Every structure is written in structure tokens, then in C-alpha cells.
Amino acid sequence: xxxxxxxxxxxxxxxxxxxxxxxxxxxxxxxxxxxxxxxxxxxxxxxxxxxxxxxxxxxxxxxxxxxxxxxxxxxxxxxxxxxxxxxxxxxxxxxxxxxxxxxxxxxxxxxxxxxxxxxxxxxxxxxxxxxxxxxxxxxxxxxxxxxxxxxxxxxxxxxxxxxxxxxxxxxxxxxxxxxxxxxxxxxxxxxxxxxxxxxxxxxxxxxxxxxxxxxxxxxxxxxxxxxxxxxxxxxxxxxxxxxxxxxxxxxxxxxxxxxxxxxxxxxxxxxxxxxxxxxxxxxxxxxxxxxxxxxxxxxxxxxxxxxxxxxxxxxxxxxxxxxxxxxxxxxxxxxxxxxxxxxxxxxxxxxxxxxxx
Amino acid sequence: xxxxxxxxxxxxxxxxxxxxxxxxxxxxxxxxxxxxxxxxxxxxxxxxxxxxxxxxxxxxxxxxxxxxxxxxxxxxxxxxxxxxxxxxxxxxxxxxxxxxxxxxxxxxxxxxxxxxxxxxxxxxxxxxxxxxxxxxxxxxxxxxxxxxxxxxxxxxxxxxxxxxxxxxxxxxxxxxxxxxxxxxxxxxxxxxxxxxxxxxxxxxxxxxxxxxxxxxxxxxxxxxxxxxxxxxxxxxxxxxxxxxxxxxxxxxxxxxxxxxxxxxxxxxxxxxxxxxxxxxxxxxxxxxxxxxxxxxxxxxxxxxxxxxxxxxxxx
Numbered sequence: 001x002x003x004x005x006x007x008x009x010x011x012x013x014x015x016x017x018x019x020x021x022x023x024x025x026x027x028x029x030x031x032x033x034x035x036x037x038x039x040x041x042x043x044x045x046x047x048x049x050x051x052x053x054x055x056x057x058x059x060x061x062x063x064x065x066x067x068x069x070x071x072x073x074x075x076x077x078x079x080x081x082x083x084x085x086x087x088x089x090x091x092x093x094x095x096x097x098x099x100x101x102x103x104x105x106x107x108x109x110x111x112x113x114x115x116x117x118x119x120x121x122x123x124x125x126x127x128x129x130x131x132x133x134x135x136x137x138x139x140x141x142x143x144x145x146x147x148x149x150x151x152x153x154x155x156x157x158x159x160x161x162x163x164x165x166x167x168x169x170x171x172x173x174x175x176x177x178x179x180x181x182x183x184x185x186x187x188x189x190x191x192x193x194x195x196x197x198x199x200x201x202x203x204x205x206x207x208x209x210x211x212x213x214x215x216x217x218x219x220x221x222x223x224x225x226x227x228x229x230x231x232x233x234x235x236x237x238x239x240x241x242x243x244x245x246x247x248x249x250x251x252x253x254x255x256x257x258x259x260x261x262x263x264x265x266x267x268x269x270x271x272x273x274x275x276x277x278x279x280x281x282x283x284x285x286x287x288x289x290x291x292x293x294x295x296x297x298x299x300x301x302x303x304x305x306x307x308x309x310x311x312x313x314x315x316x317x318x319x320x321x322x323x324x325x326x327x328x329x330x331x332x333x334x335x336x337x338x339x340x341x342x343x344x345x346x347x348x349x350x351x352x353x354x355x356x357x
Numbered sequence: 358x359x360x361x362x363x364x365x366x367x368x369x370x371x372x373x374x375x376x377x378x379x380x381x382x383x384x385x386x387x388x389x390x391x392x393x394x395x396x397x398x399x400x401x402x403x404x405x406x407x408x409x410x411x412x413x414x415x416x417x418x419x420x421x422x423x424x425x426x427x428x429x430x431x432x433x434x435x436x437x438x439x440x441x442x443x444x445x446x447x448x449x450x451x452x453x454x455x456x457x458x459x460x461x462x463x464x465x466x467x468x469x470x471x472x473x474x475x476x477x478x479x480x481x482x483x484x485x486x487x488x489x490x491x492x493x494x495x496x497x498x499x500x501x502x503x504x505x506x507x508x509x510x511x512x513x514x515x516x517x518x519x520x521x522x523x524x525x526x527x528x529x530x531x532x533x534x535x536x537x538x539x540x541x542x543x544x545x546x547x548x549x550x551x552x553x554x555x556x557x558x559x560x561x562x563x564x565x566x567x568x569x570x571x572x573x574x575x576x577x578x579x580x581x582x583x584x585x586x587x588x589x590x591x592x593x594x595x596x597x598x599x600x601x602x603x604x605x606x607x608x609x610x611x612x613x614x615x616x617x618x619x620x621x622x623x624x625x626x627x628x629x630x631x632x633x634x635x636x637x638x639x640x641x642x643x644x645x646x647x648x649x650x651x652x653x654x655x656x657x658x659x660x661x662x663x664x665x666x667x668x669x670x671x672x
Binding site: 281 | 399439443446447448449450452453454456457458460461463464465467468469471472475587588591592594595598633635636638639642643645646649650653654656667668
């Protein structure tokens with residue numbers, strides 16, 4: 001019989017070590033699918049590391065990928081902290097991108113210092129409003145937000161596809177469903193010359209710092225943590241769980257919406273229905289690897305981005321399907337969950353029949 | 358209006374509705390069994406994908422269709438076992454673990470498919486299950502062509518509803534499963550293993566979900582596509598709430614859903630010119646959300662759902 005016994009003291013070091021070990025375990029376990037695919041292990045791992053971190057270009061690509069993952073990771077982290085299960089970051093990202101494209105592709109004629117903040121605000125608002133739906137349904141009708149936020153992802157994607165084939169379609173795109181480009185004044189500037197790293201990275205990093213300060217230094221953050229860890233105690237202490245949940249839902253949706261703005265205004269320039277290769281879902285892994293700590297999200301987003309970018313070059317070098325990245329990231333998620341148990345509990349094997357007094 | 362009436366009274370319409378409902382019946386029953394035992398299984402979407410892929414691949418590489426169903430069920434049970442180990446004895450968050458299982462099962466399926474078929478322009482096909490007419494019954498006007506000219510897995514799904522309903526309501530095993538979702542301490546006091554019951558229920562439920570996936574590739578279609586599950590797993594989770602955790606109502610919910618989906622496909626063909634097709638495709642997801650909103654107020658969730666059981670500890 002397996003028995004979990006709470007550890008007497010909770011070590012700080014172990015809390016930090018757990019995600020690192022989980023990441024290493026996940027990378028090591030990637031050897032199994034590599035062997036199944038018949039790829040040479042040494043060459044594969046070398047291609048992966050080289051492709052993610054090996055050159056200035058590789059590092060720039062990884063940072064480009066890190067940008068949306070920080071934002072969706074933060075969106076998930078803040079929501080999960082309050083035990084609001086927002087699985088809809090993918091849809092909120094698209095809502096943000098859609099808002100940016102609607103206002104940014106010629107509708108507003110304004111200088112950059114007005115237009116860029118307008119687009120960011122519009123995208124954040126769109127994401128927040130989208131997440132307000134499952135949050136409100138949870139609070140008003142006690143509908144499980146997991147299912148509603150997930151189902152809304154499909155609705156939003158169909159809505160985007162409808163817009164791209166209808167009112168937002170670029171007439172010059174030769175039948176390909178894509179929007180018109182964001183005007184120059186609305187574009188986020190490049191951060192490093194001759195790379196795709198854009199100012200969205202600065203926004204994402206700033207958001208991580210802001211969220212860290214809010215979560216650890218303000219009344220709002222205290223309320224969020226209180227509602228997440230013990231809602232009835234929070235209510236007893238006079239907090240309104242409804243207000244806190246609604247606030248968390250709006251902030252979470254806004255962060256995911258910003259990720260969408262960054263992708264269209266900083267990277268792609270226009271909106272297509274394959275803008276995001278699942279950044280919303282990867283955000284869950286990012287948040288969990290970070291132990292839901294906003295600053296930790298930056299590190300785990302970089303790791304997840306490196307796995308994806310590295311897997312792309314590995315795929316080109318040794319012909320392994322790039323889905324190995326998704327596989328590795330999924331294993332990392334499960335590994336960090338198990339690691340979390342090991343840092344909080346000792347696992348005791350107990351002889352069958354033995355009684356605990 | 359009369360056009361709509363004609364549509365709804367055509368046997369072919371109801372035959373299609375039942376066909377669309379079949380994977381949902383499997384998935385809803387599977388999720389229902391897990392939740393009745395106290396474990397939310399958000400791995401469902403990924404397990405659907407894994408069942409669809411593994412069942413199809415078994416048949417493509419020369420296996421019998423029924424072997425494909427069996428392989429899918431075993432793969433599903435395997436992912437179920439992983440979910441159960443992580444959430445039952447280790448007591449990990451059922452939400453996050455389930456999503457992790459979905460990510461794992463989905464990416465493993467896509468990876469395996471891509472290894473087997475590195476670059477195919479059109480998806481390879483198999484010879485799927487053919488409809489079987491039930492002698493005598495299939496000749497009944499209207500009811501015959503609507504109900505009794507389906508593929509074997511559809512008959513199996515309906516049979517399964519009866520079996521699960523019977524086991525859950527009338528057998529000691531069913532009572533023990535329900536009790537471990539309502540009051541695990543009482544089950545433990547009876548000398549039964551809560552862990553054993555929960556792990557078993559999650560494995561059995563996951564096997565059913567995977568068969569639902571296999572229905573798509575072995576019966577409804579004849580090939581495997583990426584993203585072909587398209588949220589069916591999440592819809593099943595909504596249907597479980599809609600069905601108040603009752604197998605009979607799950608069948609009803611799945612059939613209603615199937616009818617509605619069949620209707621939107623037909624409306625798309627008749628009035629589709631005026632309205633973008635995406636609006637019709639959104640309806641199933643919006644309908645699921647609506648069903649949840651209507652039912653959630655009086656939803657009687659199993660008492661111990663999502664609460665890990667630790668022996669000798671009050672929850």
C-alpha cells in the first residue's frame with residue numbers, strides 16, 4: 001500500500017528543483033519517441049539544443065516564441081491561483097488578435113504612440129470580455145468554467161474564420177483567408193535588428209513583473225491567493241469571492257488577449273486562422289512548470305519555447321515529426337505534477353495489513 | 358416550415374442523428390463512470406484521439422475491424438490507468454492532470470501517425486464497418502431505416518447504455534462505484550478498496566471513450582485526420598452534467614445532440630447561402646454551453662468528485 005505523509009518542513013530548494021528536474025526528465029524521456037522513430041539520439045539532441053540556443057539566430061527565434069508563452073502562461077497562472085480554471089487562453093488570444101486587426105489595419109489613422117497602446121488596450125479588453133463569459137456563468141449559474149472556456153475556444157476560432165472569409169478578408173490575398181496587414185504605425189518595433197524579436201517581449205516581461213508585484217505585494221494578490229487556497233475562510237474574512245473571481249477572470253483574459261496582439265502586431269502583421277500553434281494550451285504547461293509564480297513563468301516559457309523551436313530544427317535535421325515537442329511538453333507537465341507531490345509529501349510504502357495508530 | 362417538417366420526418370435524418378450520437382454515447386458513458394467513482398477525467402479529448410488513431414492504424418496494418426476496437430479500448434484503458442495513478446493514490450489535481458493526459462495522448466497519437474505516414478497528401482483509407490440490417494425490424498416503415506440499419510458499434514453503444522445502467526443501479530459493484538464517488542470513507546469502512554474501485558472505473562470509462570474515438574475512424578469515416586475529434590470530448594463532459602450522471606439520460610442527451618447536429622448540417626445545405634457556414638458549426642458548442650447553463654443549477658455532482666481519498670483522514 002502506498003501512503004502519502006506530509007513533510008514536516010517544506011524546503012524552498014526542493015520547490016525550485018522540482019520543475020528543473022521535471023524538465024530534465026521530460027527531455028530525457030523524449031529519447032523513447034526518438035528511438036521509436038529510429039533517429040540517432042546524439043545527433044537529435046545536438047540538433048535540438050543547437051536549434052534552440054546554439055546561435056544568435058536560434059536564440060532570437062526562441063525569444064520570439066517565448067513572448068506569447070509568457071503572456072498565456074501568466075493568464076493561466078493568475079487564474080489557477082484563484083482556482084478559476086481558465087482553459088480558454090487560446091480563444092482569448094485570438095480575440096485579442098482579432099481586435100488588434102479590426103482597429104489596426106487602417107480603421108484608425110493615428111501616430112504610433114497613440115495607435116500601439118490603443119491596439120494593446122483593445123486586445124486586452126477583447127480577451128477580458130471573452131473570459132468574462134465563463135467567469136460570469138460560473139458565478140451566476142455555477143456552470144463549470146473548464147468546459148465553457150474550452151468550448152468557447154472552438155466558437156472563437158470559427159468566428160475568426162468567418163471574419164477572415166467575410167468582412168476582414170484582405171481583397172489582395174488571392175482567396176487565402178487572411179486579414180489586411182496592421183498599418184506601420186500600429187506595428188510593434190523590432191527589438192534586435194535582423195531578427196524577429198519584437199517589443200512584445202518587453203511588454204510580456206513587464207507584465208510578469210507587474211503580476212509578481214500584484215500577487216505578492218498587494219491586497220488584490222492576497223485576496224486572490226486567499227480565495228484560491230480557502231474560499232470559505234476568505235468569505236469569513238469579509239472578502240467577496242465573486243468580486244475577486246470576476247477580477248481574476250478579467251485580468252487572465254486580458255493577458256491572453258495581449259498575447260494575440262503581440263503575435264499580429266509584432267510578428268505576423270496580419271491575422272490567419274492558424275496564428276497560434278496552441279499557445280493557449282501550452283500556457284497551462286508554462287504556468288504549472290512555474291508553480292504559478294509570475295516570475296517563474298518567464299523561465300518556464302523560455303524552456304517551453306526552446307523545446308518547440310529546438311524540435312523544429314531537430315525535425316529538419318533527423319526527420320523526426322515535430323510533434324515530439326508537444327509530447328515532451330506534455331510529459332514535463334505530468335512530471336512537474338508528480339514532482340510537486342514529492343516535495344510536499346514523503347511516499348511511504350506500507351505493508352498490507354499494517355495498521356496506523 | 359413544411360420543408361423543416363419533411364426534414365424531421367425523414368428516416369434518413371434520424372439515422373444520421375443516431376450515427377452522430379454514437380461516439381458521444383460512448384464518451385458520455387465513459388466520463389459518467391469515471392465521475393460516478395469520484396474522478397473527473399479531462400483526458401477524454403486526448404483519449405478520443407488516441408482511440409481513433411490506434412484503432413484505425415491497427416486495421417490499416419492488416420488487423421480485423423474488431424481487433425481495432427479492442428486495441429483502441431486497451432490504449433484508452435492505458436491512458437486511464439495513468440490518469441488514475443496520478444489522481445487517485447497520488448491525489449494530484451484532477452483538472453490539471455486530465456489536461457496533461459489530453460496533451461500527452463493527442464501529441465502521442467499525432468507523433469505516431471506522422472512516423473507511420475511521414476508525408477501523405479491525402480489520408481490513407483481503410484474499409485470501414487458496414488451497416489447491418491436487423492432482419493425483420495429493419496423492414497418496419499420509418500423506424501426500420503432510422504434505427505435498424507446502423508453499423509455494429511452503434512448497436513453496441515445502445516446495448517452498453519442498458520448494461521451500464523443496470524450495473525450502476527442494480528449490482529453491488531455499481532453501488533460500490535457510486536459510493537466511492539459519494540462517500541469514500543463509507544466504502545473504506547466496508548473493507549472495500551476505494552483506490553481499486555476508482556482506478557478500475559477510470560480505466561473502464563477511458564476504454565469506452567477510446568472506442569468512441571475508434572467509431573469515428575472505423576465506422577463514421579474511413580481515415581484518421583488531425584483535429585478530427587473537434588471538441589467531442591468536451592461536449593461529452595457537458596452531456597454528463599446534462600444527463601445528471603444517469604446512463605439513460607446520457608443516451609437521450611446524446612441523441613438530442615445528434616439530432617440537432619444533423620439538423621444544422623441539413624440547414625447548412627438548404628439556407629446556407631445566406632448565412633456563413635461557421636455560424637452553423639458554432640451551434641453544437643453553443644448548445645452545449647446552453648445545456649450546462651440550464652442544468653447546472655440543479656446539477657447534483659457526486660459528493661466526492663475531485664476530492665482525493667486519503668485513508669484515515671477526514672476530507
